[in-house]
Amino acid sequence: MHTSSFVRPTARMVEALADVSAATACAKLHQMGITRTFIDGPVPLHREPDVKITGGAVTLQFLPQREDVFSGAEQEDIERKTALWGVLESIRPGDVLVVSAYASHFTGCLGDMLVRYFKLRGGAGIVVDGRVRDAARIRALGVPVWCTGVTPHYASQTELFPSAFNVPVGVGGTLVTPGDLIVADEDGAVVVPQHSAVPLAEDALLHQDREAFARQRLDEGARLSDYYPLTGAGMDEYLASRSAD
Structure with a gap:
């Protein structure tokens, strides 16, 4: 299951948020009356001081397995027929993939x-509300x-399967819809609605x-x-x- 079309953010929206930190975005959205924007749980796999991304969200939803619908006993190659392959084929330059996985400790989403x-x-x-595998190789790829x-x-x-892509998802206690903007850095990931991007920035x-x-x-002692x-x-x-500058 997936949404066939959604509106990606404009280049102006993405560029406007390029220098805005996750902490500032979260605080300013709170002041604007949008209080649930922090994606609780995910932290950078790459512990680098300048890790930062800004881009439009595409989404992937995992759901609990049920044997008559999808069973982990099936072979891994069955996944190529699921939303996991579908969402990757939908990726365009600049997209941020946001994965809802119930904060599972056992599912290697990617x-x-x-x-x-x-x-x-x-x-x-x-941004994954859950776990990944092949950590060393992912770090070597340089993908944040x-x-x-x-x-x-x-x-x-184990317990989940990839069910749908480019649909609204709950990630770390926060709603993410396809086309929302994501600002993520060392402090975590924050969701920015498109209509808020430019005034917020x-x-x-x-x-x-x-x-x-x-x-x-x-620093000067004040x-x-x-x-x-x-x-x-x-x-x-x-x-x-x-004024003097």
Whole structure:
């Protein structure tokens, strides 16, 4: 099962969020009244200080196995007829694959071969509410992956099977619909609705600039209460410094 068509975000939306951190995006969305945006659980498989992706979501949904519908006793090659292969064939350059897998400790949602194909199709990164396998090979591919851990199991070996793609999914307690924007970095992954992307980015970049100013003043020995949060005399100093630039 899948949605045959959905609207991917525009290049302007993606570019607007390119320099926005997950923490800032999450905070600004909260201020805009959208409070459930953090995908709880997945962390970067690549522990690098600059790991960051921004792109439109394509989704993959795993469901619990039931023997009369789909059984892990079947061979791994049966998976090529499922949503797992279907979603990979739908990938376009810049897409972020978001996988709903119930935070399973036993299901290896993706491995080396599938992530390799994802990369060759131009995918930007992967967020999995569950585990992956072939971790060393995935790291070597350089595809940014957020997941809850690793396992030696293949996708349908134990308790789940790939059921549908490009449908709304629940991932880490958060709703993700195809075409939503994903911002992910060391702090985790955040969902940004398309209609919020540009206004959020404009406010977020200003917020990050103010924090950069406050951070500099703290490093110079200033009092925390004078510069964080930035208000009063601290804000006046910030505005004056930017006017002089």
